[in-house]
Amino acid sequence: MDDLSIEVVSSELQVLIRKGVISMWEKYRQIDPDAHEAFGVLIGSKCIDFAYYHISEITEPKEQDIHSRRSFTLKDPGHQAIVNALFESSGGQLVYLGTWHTHPEPNPHASSIDIKDWKACLKRNKDRQLFFIIVGTEKKALYYFDGEIFNRYEF
Numbered sequence: 001m002d003d004l005s006i007e008v009v010s011s012e013l014q015v016l017i018r019k020g021v022i023s024m025w026e027k028y029r030q031i032d033p034d035a036h037e038a039f040g041v042l043i044g045s046k047c048i049d050f051a052y053y054h055i056s057e058i059t060e061p062k063e064q065d066i067h068s069r070r071s072f073t074l075k076d077p078g079h080q081a082i083v084n085a086l087f088e089s090s091g092g093q094l095v096y097l098g099t100w101h102t103h104p105e106p107n108p109h110a111s112s113i114d115i116k117d118w119k120a121c122l123k124r125n126k127d128r129q130l131f132f133i134i135v136g137t138e139k140k141a142l143y144y145f146d147g148e149i150f151n152r153y154e155f
């Protein structure tokens with residue numbers, strides 16, 4: 001299990017992110033002033049007995065996606081194809097767990113557009129807990145919805 005990086009979010013909910021996923025994010029950090037926003041989906045599993053989530057895979061920006069310095073629109077069907085393929089090959093263990101994107105700021109905070117987008121995403125996936133990760137140039141932030149508020153966890 002040494003390829004896992006443990007991130008404790010709260011006493012009731014734990015999220016583990018595979019180290020390989022974290023290294024993938026490192027290369028998309030918007031350090032270059034011309035670097036565009038990157039976006040992808042989070043894929044992982046949940047322990048049956050308690051709220052213990054493992055983000056083991058992500059999708060990366062693809063050719064047909066539309067992106068600029070401060071926006072990103074997921075257009076490429078490749079993201080959904082990867083989610084479907086991993087669901088099949090894992091016997092239903094690996095599922096869609098949310099999204100990630102980059103911000104050109106050291107310590108990233110959600111914008112009002114992000115919050116609006118995430119609420120729409122939650123409405124479409126009422127059956128599961130979702131996570132949203134923003135990758136800044138220095139830190140990353142994980143958001144998850146609890147009741148009426150988004151909790152933010154910096155790492």
Ligand SMILES: [Zn+2]
Nearest residue numbers: 103110111114
């Ligand atoms: Zn954002």
